[in-house]
Amino acid sequence: MKGFMRLAIISVLIVCSPRAFATPPGASQHFDCSDGGNTSCAAEDTGCVPDSVDHLKCSDGVGKAFARAIKAVIECHQKQAHAALKGSPTDDDLCEEHDPVKGRAARDKLDSDLAKQGALCVGTRALTLAAAEEETLFADKNNPDSLDAQNGSVYCDGSTEVDPGGDDAGTVDATAVDAANKLKCADTVGKELGKLLAATIKCHQRTARAFLAGKDFDEEACEEDDPVKGRAALQKYAAAMDKLDQKGICTQPCLSRTNRDSLGKSALSQSDSMNQVMYPCPTTTTTTSTTTTTTTTTSSTTTTLCPPTPCACAGGRPSMASVTTGLGNGTCGHLDADGNPNFFSLTCGGLYFGGAGVGMPLPVRVPDMAFALADVCCNGTSLAVHPRSPAETGHNRCSGGANHGAMCRTDADCPGGTCKVLECTQKGCLFGPPLALPNGSHGGGATSVCLVNEFDEDVSGTADCSDGSVPVLNVHLKASLFLDGDLLPSRCSGGPTPGRECANNADCGAGGICVNDTGRCADSGSACTSDSDCPSSTCETGVCVGGTQAGKGCVTDAGCPSSTCRTLIQPCPVCNPATHKCNGGANHDLACVPGDSAFDGDYPTSHDCPPPAPKNIGSVPLILGLTTGTLSKTAVDLPGQPNVFCGFCRNKSTNQFKNPAVPCTSDASCASLSGFTSCGQRTAGAFTPLDLARTVTVTGIPAGPLSTGGPRRAGALAAIFCIPSTLNSLADSAGDLPGPAAGSIAMQMQLVP
Numbered sequence: 118m119k120g121f122m123r124l125a126i127i128s129v130l131i132v133c134s135p136r137a138f139a140t141p142p143g144a145s146q147h148f149d150c151s152d153g154g155n156t157s158c159a160a161e162d163t164g165c166v167p168d169s170v171d172h173l174k175c176s177d178g179v180g181k182a183f184a185r186a187i188k189a190v191i192e193c194h195q196k197q198a199h200a201a202l203k204g205s206p207t208d209d210d211l212c213e214e215h216d217p218v219k220g221r222a223a224r225d226k227l228d229s230d231l232a233k234q235g236a237l238c239v240g241t242r243a244l245t246l247a248a249a250e251e252e253t254l255f256a257d258k259n260n261p262d263s264l265d266a267q268n269g270s271v272y273c274d275g276s277t278e279v280d281p282g283g284d285d286a287g288t289v290d291a292t293a294v295d296a297a298n299k300l301k302c303a304d305t306v307g308k309e310l311g312k313l314l315a316a317t318i319k320c321h322q323r324t325a326r327a328f329l330a331g332k333d334f335d336e337e338a339c340e341e342d343d344p345v346k347g348r349a350a351l352q353k354y355a356a357a358m359d360k361l362d363q364k365g366i367c368t369q370p371c372l373s374r375t376n377r378d379s380l381g382k383s384a385l386s387q388s389d390s391m392n393q394v395m396y397p398c399p400t401t402t403t404t405t406s407t408t409t410t411t412t413t414t415t416s417s418t419t420t421t422l423c424p425p426t427p428c429a430c431a432g433g434r435p436s437m438a439s440v441t442t443g444l445g446n447g448t449c450g451h452l453d454a455d456g457n458p459n460f461f462s463l464t465c466g467g468l469y470f471g472g473a474g475v476g477m478p479l480p481v482r483v484p485d486m487a488f489a490l491a492d493v494c495c496n497g498t499s500l501a502v503h504p505r506s507p508a509e510t511g512h513n514r515c516s517g518g519a520n521h522g523a524m525c526r527t528d529a530d531c532p533g534g535t536c537k538v539l540e541c542t543q544k545g546c547l548f549g550p551p552l553a554l555p556n557g558s559h560g561g562g563a564t565s566v567c568l569v570n571e572f573d574e575d576v577s578g579t580a581d582c583s584d585g586s587v588p589v590l591n592v593h594l595k596a597s598l599f600l601d602g603d604l605l606p607s608r609c610s611g612g613p614t615p616g617r618e619c620a621n622n623a624d625c626g627a628g629g630i631c632v633n634d635t636g637r638c639a640d641s642g643s644a645c646t647s648d649s650d651c652p653s654s655t656c657e658t659g660v661c662v663g664g665t666q667a668g669k670g671c672v673t674d675a676g677c678p679s680s681t682c683r684t685l686i687q688p689c690p691v692c693n694p695a696t697h698k699c700n701g702g703a704n705h706d707l708a709c710v711p712g713d714s715a716f717d718g719d720y721p722t723s724h725d726c727p728p729p730a731p732k733n734i735g736s737v738p739l740i741l742g743l744t745t746g747t748l749s750k751t752a753v754d755l756p757g758q759p760n761v762f763c764g765f766c767r768n769k770s771t772n773q774f775k776n777p778a779v780p781c782t783s784d785a786s787c788a789s790l791s792g793f794t795s796c797g798q799r800t801a802g803a804f805t806p807l808d809l810a811r812t813v814t815v816t817g818i819p820a821g822p823l824s825t826g827g828p829r830r831a832g833a834l835a836a837i838f839c840i841p842s843t844l845n846s847l848a849d850s851a852g853d854l855p856g857p858a859a860g861s862i863a864m865q866m867q868l869v870p
Contacts, residue, residue: 141328144168145399148324148336148392151425157333159324161386163393163424166328167241173329175237177322179247180395182230184315187254189213189223190264191311194285195304198272201279202289202300208280208782214255217779218789224255246394249503249577252591256742257284262387262579270380271307273371274299282753283782290369298366306367306377309357310384316340316350317388318395325396340385354381393424423494423501430582432825434495435868438502438580441829442487442549444716445863449833450815454808461805463815465833468860470840471853472762473802473809476564477556478673483862484713484720487549491542491576493868498583502590504575507538507546514539514710516725522708537724542576548594550712551728553719555658555686556851557672562635562658564851565688567599567728573738585820585830585866590743597736598843599728603658604701605687608634616693618701634685637670645670658685660718683718692723699726734845743834743862745817750837750857752811756784758797760809762857763839769795774855778841798856799842799849813837815859820866829865836860 142154145168150158167173193212200207216222220229231247238244256263268287272279275290289303290296320339327334343349358377361367367377428434445466452461463469467480490510492503507513508526515525518534525536538546552568571594578590609617612629619631633644637660638651645656657670664680671682690702692709699709709725742748752760757769766779766787774793781787781796788794803810820832837859842849849855 141331141333142166143331144329147398147425148328148396154328157324157328157335159336161389162321162324162336163390164321164396165393165398167325167396168399170329171237171239172241172243173325175234175241175243176325176396178234178237179231179243180318180322182227182234183247183250183254183391183395184318185230186223186227186251187264187314188311189226190254191307193223194264194268194272194279194287195307197285198279198287198289198300198303201277202291202296204291205785206277206279206281206783208283208786209285210780210782211786217777224251227251242397243395245504245575246397248575250391250394252574252577252593256589256591258286268307271310271372272303274303274369280782282751295366295368299369302361302367302369302372305357305361306372306380309354310380312357313350313354313381313384314388316353317385320350321388321392321395351381351385354384398424424496426494426496428495429497430495430500430825430868431822432827432868433870435493435500435582435825435870437505437869438491438493438500439829439867439869440489440491441865441867442483442485443831443863443865444482444485444714445833445861449817449835449861450813450859452803452805452808452810453812453814455811457808460808461810463804463813463859463861465818465861466863468858469804470856470858471804472798472800472856473804473806473853474800475804475806475853475856476558476561476851477554478558479804480860481552481554482717483860484550484552484722485716485863486711486713488540489542489548489576490540490869493580495582498581500580500582502576502578502580504543504572504577505541506543507541510540512540513537514725516727517704517707521704522710522725535727539724542572544572544574546572547724548572548592550724551689551722551726553687553689553717553722554852555684555688555719557657557659557682557684557686558851559655559657559672561851562686563602564600564847565602565686566848566851567601567689567722567732569597569599569724569728570594570739571597578743580866582823582825582868585745585823585832587743587745587817587819587832587834590741590834592741592743594739594741595736596739598734598845598848599688599732600734600845600848601688601728601732603635603686603688604690604729606633606635607631608700614698615695616691616700617696617698618705634687636685637668639670639676642668642670659683660685685718687719689719689722689728690726691719692721692726694721699723702726702728703730734843734848737841737843739838739840739858741836741838743817743836745819745832745834747814747816748835748837749812749814750859752802753782755796757795758801760801760811761796761798762803762810762813763798763855764796765798765841765855766790766793767795767797768793769797772797772799774799774842776842776844778855780839780841800853800856803857804859813857813859815861817861820864823866823868825868826870827868829867831863831865834862834864 141157146153148159148162193209197209258266265285272287277291279287324336341351447465448462449465450463451459490505493500515531519532548570554566556565573595574593580587609625609629610632612626636645636656640654659671659682661677691700692711709723711721712723713721752762764781766775815835817835818833820830842855
């Protein structure tokens, strides 16, 4: 009856009304007629009508790419569920994420399909938004909007996990008499949900084409209710569910008809929400001018245009969120071993990595003062996080060259140097100051590393202003490693250049002396370079800063009662807090701005003071799903190794790993890789030799209620992730890599109007 009445009304309008009044939304206007148009309004669709034929083709191509990818992932999940029912659960990463041999995984093909749209998409944000949507859809089961998480709503019966200890949610009932029928029911529901999403995407494409041409189109009749033919996308899904009811194979309560209908409506809602990715609204552009004594430059900044949804954040609608890191304290996690729960605590603001054979004293402290800005779109109290470009954030500085320290936009502004893009959250932007990883273990100083992180993909995620929670913040990093050892074995004390690298007293100027900064004897505190300099003890690369052992050599804080152990190793150049000049590295003695506080002997660091380029040993990808909630990861026992948190394909005999790294969850994932057919990590366990860890748990801290324009609120972001081999034997040995990693970042969060 609803469809019949709507059709009758439309017929009356067509017959009795002048054609001039029939105006659908036009180019760059919202599909829901909120800023133009008075007919054919697609009330539930986000996004805007494209502004050109090329942009229409671009958006159509993006939509087709996602439809294909979602269908492919659903097929991967079906294969995985069948394997689990047979008692041989397998990882589906080669099917879903990346196939290094054939490149035919669902995500590989999506990336290829999106790349083909490049020329058509110039001038629109479709590809940028598509990249963020891809991160959400291909996130693991901890992100409720991911395909892996939604898999748990389809394969939802029994207790046999489809991906034990892996990325995918979902269970099957392997003990039921009608287990095969239950699985067939779940397979059909998943397949029909994929068809429903693909059909609604086609409806959105037809709507966009019609509106750009100035023609009316009944999007609801295509998507939900076709009163004439009954062929709307949701109607066809309902018909498929009717057939399942007739077969009587859906006996699992979680796939009752009511629940299956609800899944269909959720898929429809998800498609409508994704429409703003495929058909983005135009950006708001402002122009700013910067004038110097010799030149005037003009640059454009682009601001994310959010859909017109109501915002319930105190203080009004925010446009940006800022996060500033701090120095953590207290406990933000722990390790459990079999029969030995909570045997090792994880410190807030600390980074832990490696298996039980890690040689570096942990944790590495995460530096403070790192500042990042991201755009946010508000819907109620929910905030969708979008990347902010270097042009929008500014504060980029030349490092090295003729214009060292000057503001810049690109490397062309820095002859002989590099433009360091700071505070932004797009791919290519730097993430925090250089991170020092000193290896303070006895005799391990030479394997100390400086880490320079940059975003390898645009930041995306969600937050909530009502409690300052961050359900997920997707941060993909490229971590460049510099095996520097100790860059400053001797430093000036006193004089005009305290802390400067030196070889003798003459290098330190009047009143300054050149002091050994390599080691201290554990018993006397005397300067040393090796154990032979300490007849009654050992030479250590740390020194107690106070307490009863003040001035004496140490490895960790445990060796300094009532005090702390400060490292004497500087694997990153230091931005001297007294002289504001670089100590060590390519920009030695050039001006710098500290990127963090001087909380240890290897800080402050700064991107004005990069590590020596020849010391670079490559980079590793780090994929962090940061959250203010709680995360846990449980190790699995594999045929070739127990207690594996992060498997990579390897040669079991030599413990050498495939290059490039191939993640795995079972030997089956590596079966096709000649010579690397075993799945494992460098050493079983995690972070400490005290016991063989079975479970890693980390806990973030929500910042509390946030008001737009209000004060910063303190919290913490936590993550568990995997680090592949660095392909450098010294670095892998010190960090016990490949293996697991976990940590937390103390932070202060603020909403900007």
